[in-house]
Structures are given as C-alpha cells and as structure tokens.
Amino acid sequence: MSNIEIEVLSTSIIKPSSPTPSHLRTHQLSFIDQLCGHIYNPSVLFYPPQQDINGKQLDLVEISNKLKQSLSEVLSWYYPLAGRLNRDGNDPFVDCNDEGVPYVEARVVNCKVSDIVRNPILHELPKFVPLNLYGKVDLLLGAQLTIFDCGGIAIASCVSHKVGDGLSALMFTKCWAAIARGEDHDNDRFSKMLRPHFVSSKAFPPRDISVLGVGVDIPMKNIVARRFVFEASCLEVLRSKYPKSQNKEEFSNSRRYSRIEALSALICTRYIATSLGFGGEKKRYAIGHAFNLRSKLDPPLLENSFGNISRTIVKSLDLDLTSCGEEEMYGEVVKQMRELMNSGKEQEFVRNLEKGIDQTSNFLKDHAEEFVKGELVSFNFTSLCRFPLYEDFGFGKPSWVATNPIPYKNLIVFTDNKSCDGVEVYIDMEEEDMARLERDDEFMSFVSLPAQS
CATH class of the missing domain: 3.30.559.10 (Chloramphenicol acetyltransferase-like domain)
Structure with a gap:
C-alpha cells in the first residue's frame, strides 16, 4: 500500500460540558508525573463500514456529533485534560482552565479501512492522531475522527504521558466510549468503574527532582x-x-x-x-x-x-x-x-x-x-x-x-x-x-x- 493521504476537513475545540469547580483549578503533578516526559500515548481504533439495522450506511455527520457531545461530557470528569500544562519554573502543574481539546475531522482519500487492518504501516499511523506525539504544545489531549470513503472510520485519542500512564489513557477511551454508546453514567457501576480518581499526587507527593x-x-x-x-x-x-x-x-x-x-x-x-x-x-x-x-x-x-x-x-x-x-x-x-x-x-x-x-x-x-x-x-x-x-x-x-x-x-x-x-x-x-x-x-x-x- 502506498503512503496514506489524509485531508483535514475541520478542527474545533471541545470544552467540558460543565465548568470545573474553582477548588479543582490546579492539578498537582505527582513525583512519577514529574519524571515522565510530555509525549503522547496514542490509541487509534479502526472500525469497518458503519451501517444501521436496515443495512444503510450511517450518517457520518451524526457519528461526529455524537463523538463531540460525548467527548464534552467525559471532559467534565477528566477535567485536567481540558486544561493546559504550565511548565514555568521548577514546579509544573496543570491549569484546569477548561480551554478544551482539539477535535479534528479528516478523511482518507486513497485506501480503505480493510487495507490498513491487513497491512498496517506503522510510521503512517500518526496521521490519524491530531497532535505531534513529541508533545510540542501545552495540550494534554487531542481527538480525531477519520472517515474512509468505504464508510469505515477511525477514532483516535492521545493523552500526554506527563499526566497519565498507558492505563490512564485507555481508561479515558473506555469512559468516552461508554458515554458515546449511551451507557447510563449516573449509576453506581459507572461511578466505581469508569469515573477517574485523581489521587496520584497524594500517593506519590511531588519532589525536588533536580537531585x-x-x-x-x-x-x-x-x-x-x-x-x-x-x-x-x-x-x-x-x-x-x-x-x-x-x-x-x-x-x-x-x-x-x-x-x-x-x-x-x-x-x-x-x-x-x-x-x-x-x-x-x-x-x-x-x-x-x-x-x-x-x-x-x-x-x-x-x-x-x-x-x-x-x-x-x-x-x-x-x-x-x-x-x-x-x-x-x-x-x-x-x-x-x-x-x-x-x-x-x-x-x-x-x-x-x-x-x-x-x-x-x-x-x-x-x-x-x-x-x-x-x-x-x-x-x-x-x-x-x-x-x-x-x-x-x-x-x-x-x-x-x-x-x-x-x-x-x-x-x-x-x-x-x-x-x-x-x-x-x-x-x-x-x-x-x-x-x-x-x-x-x-x-x-x-x-x-x-x-x-
């Protein structure tokens, strides 16, 4: 397969559905957070052509709107990800200012989902992710919907390693997916299994890592x-x-x-x-x-x-x-x-x-x-x-x-x-x-x- 050609259709900023309370505006990094670099943990999910129960191709505009709405809702719980990394001085932290995350819509012009699943080209996969994986900006999360002419889609997210490990990034995706498919997020199971708990800085208090x-x-x-x-x-x-x-x-x-x-x-x-x-x-x-x-x-x-x-x-x-x-x-x-x-x-x-x-x-x-x-x-x-x-x-x-x-x-x-x-x-x-x-x-x-x- 030749190089994948992707055309960006639009970029928007998704903000949390509810504002972050004032007492949560500063997210303190833990000792292990301090040791980690500001690079991104990417995840790209490739789905085959989407059809409804009648066999008709799903409306991609409707899919995108559902993803944006559910992303806004999940950001109200994962509120640090909608903020900005403050790297001034020796004590970096996250300013949970609700500025939001970039959401990119793009389309692939020269291949099908099945082509990628059969023969992934690893160095091409960053094209499905909205941010430079080396963390060159202060953003902590990005999301992207990529549409294939065959009707297939790719849903990608990337979470900064500066604030979360690989499991944290996967749990974010799990929570976002649950909201997108309409799971009741007011029940006890959702609260215990999916809502994030921000306790890392209590478990591993920040230190002077210059030593x-x-x-x-x-x-x-x-x-x-x-x-x-x-x-x-x-x-x-x-x-x-x-x-x-x-x-x-x-x-x-x-x-x-x-x-x-x-x-x-x-x-x-x-x-x-x-x-x-x-x-x-x-x-x-x-x-x-x-x-x-x-x-x-x-x-x-x-x-x-x-x-x-x-x-x-x-x-x-x-x-x-x-x-x-x-x-x-x-x-x-x-x-x-x-x-x-x-x-x-x-x-x-x-x-x-x-x-x-x-x-x-x-x-x-x-x-x-x-x-x-x-x-x-x-x-x-x-x-x-x-x-x-x-x-x-x-x-x-x-x-x-x-x-x-x-x-x-x-x-x-x-x-x-x-x-x-x-x-x-x-x-x-x-x-x-x-x-x-x-x-x-x-x-x-x-x-x-x-x-x-």
Whole structure:
C-alpha cells in the first residue's frame, strides 16, 4: 500500500460540558508525573463500514456529533485534560482552565479501512492522531475522527504521558466510549468503574527532582518500528520448546513462564545472538519492565485512578556470553526476566517511590557513561495485555486497535490481539538491528504473520 493521504476537513475545540469547580483549578503533578516526559500515548481504533439495522450506511455527520457531545461530557470528569500544562519554573502543574481539546475531522482519500487492518504501516499511523506525539504544545489531549470513503472510520485519542500512564489513557477511551454508546453514567457501576480518581499526587507527593540529575541521552541511529503477531499456537510452541531453566530441579514445581516472560526473553536472546560478531560480545545488557502500581499501594487504588501510577524497574542481565549456547542463554534470560517480574510485586519498590526514591533514575545515573558510549544496551518492555483496548463507541468492536508509541530504541510494547488469545508486539529498534532480527530464522519461526512496518 502506498503512503496514506489524509485531508483535514475541520478542527474545533471541545470544552467540558460543565465548568470545573474553582477548588479543582490546579492539578498537582505527582513525583512519577514529574519524571515522565510530555509525549503522547496514542490509541487509534479502526472500525469497518458503519451501517444501521436496515443495512444503510450511517450518517457520518451524526457519528461526529455524537463523538463531540460525548467527548464534552467525559471532559467534565477528566477535567485536567481540558486544561493546559504550565511548565514555568521548577514546579509544573496543570491549569484546569477548561480551554478544551482539539477535535479534528479528516478523511482518507486513497485506501480503505480493510487495507490498513491487513497491512498496517506503522510510521503512517500518526496521521490519524491530531497532535505531534513529541508533545510540542501545552495540550494534554487531542481527538480525531477519520472517515474512509468505504464508510469505515477511525477514532483516535492521545493523552500526554506527563499526566497519565498507558492505563490512564485507555481508561479515558473506555469512559468516552461508554458515554458515546449511551451507557447510563449516573449509576453506581459507572461511578466505581469508569469515573477517574485523581489521587496520584497524594500517593506519590511531588519532589525536588533536580537531585536526580539530568536524564541520559541514549545514542540512537535510524529507529524503525515493526509489528509482529504471535498467535496462541505459536506462543504455546515457544513456551514448550525451551527448558524452564538450566536448573530444572529448582523450577520443577513452579508455574510455566507467562507469554510475556517467554516473548521478552525471545526478543532479548535473538537480538543478542544476531548481534554477536557485530560488536555484541563487547556490550552488556539490561532489561526493564513497566509495572502497574495501583494494586500494590496500601491501601490499593482503583484501576480507574488517573495519573502515572506505574513505573519501570531496570536490572542488568547477568550473562556469560563466552560460555553459554543460545538455548542456555534463553534459559538464563527467561529466568532473570521472571525475577524482574517478581520484583515488581515487592512492596519495597513502591515504598521507595512514595519516599521519592526512584530505582530507574538511579540505575540510569549510575550507568550513564556506559549508555552514552553504547556499551550498555537496554530492552524496555511494556505490556498492555488484559487492558481494555477494543472499545465499542456504539458501532460494535473495532477491527483493529493501534497503540504504537513514538520511536524509542529497543522499546517493546505487548498488546492483546482482537480475540485476546494471541499477542501483538510492537518493536522499535535501530534499522540494522531490526534487519538482523527479521532475517533470524529462530525468531521468525514463532511469528504468525509477517512483520508490518
């Protein structure tokens, strides 16, 4: 498929349906919010051609009006998103001034929804999102309706990572979809499950983050993104092919490795294996995984608590690349990946964050020189599996949901496929590394569908 051509039809500003009370006009950022960058978490839902019960194509003007009205209503609850990020001074905050969010109407002139679902072009997906994903403005949210000549539509939103993590962005979409399809939002279920709770700055009070030092600029060449699809049958083959560990007795009574543990280890080991001979033997490696902290706080927070209530834990991989074979290396990596996943359940990590101690920042600072020189290579994993992706805005479930973030070296994002039995993996890598991975027969033997760029 050639490059997607999109024509912007109109841009309007949607404001909350009711004004934000004066005592809520300032939204304080939490400690973790302070550590996060002002980039956007995008979500694009692609729907097939829309028809009513009589088989007639739905009125797209009516669809757009419904989306705008429901967006206005949801903004009265997600009121910080209708405000503006104030970055003056050392204590940034959100001015909840109800200035509203941009809502863009656009149309695709050269392809159908089915073309994109069959063959997504990841670097073209930002065209369906109304804001530059690198956060070059003070807006915290944008929404876009894109219309296809075939009658299909795409509904997109992007929430700033400065105020919310990936789950917060998905819960916003879930709430917006519920209102759009006409769900009663005055009942108890809606209040408990969908209305946001702004408690992150109480859980993680803001701090003077200047003591953490400056961030680390990890060297990057040409970053490319690919989506790999792993169906359930291929995942079972992966989970059963490799031994649980080199020490089988130690793990004989433990549970099987999860899909995420197995896939994470596969990506790491195949990257390392295909890099040997290209300077890989001179490097060290680290793995990081983002963890949802809502259930780990005391008392635990609701899943619809809004903010950056997740954080990445990073650890060095302990590998002797001179003595272990590829299968033994996989056994070591998957074992250490499980140890990392288990460390995300420890209360000490959460208690340190509550005190303003961030393991990730400290790790990056301690190894800054190695990162800058390219001697230490990190893999950064995020899983959105089992989170709500395929939302019904009143048109049934979408054909596909795209969640590809901005390109970042060795960022790997896991999502469920539509049937929730397989996994879609978005991988961002430098072009040369990606080319080696795509040529690797061992890695590609587990991939169900060809890589899509």
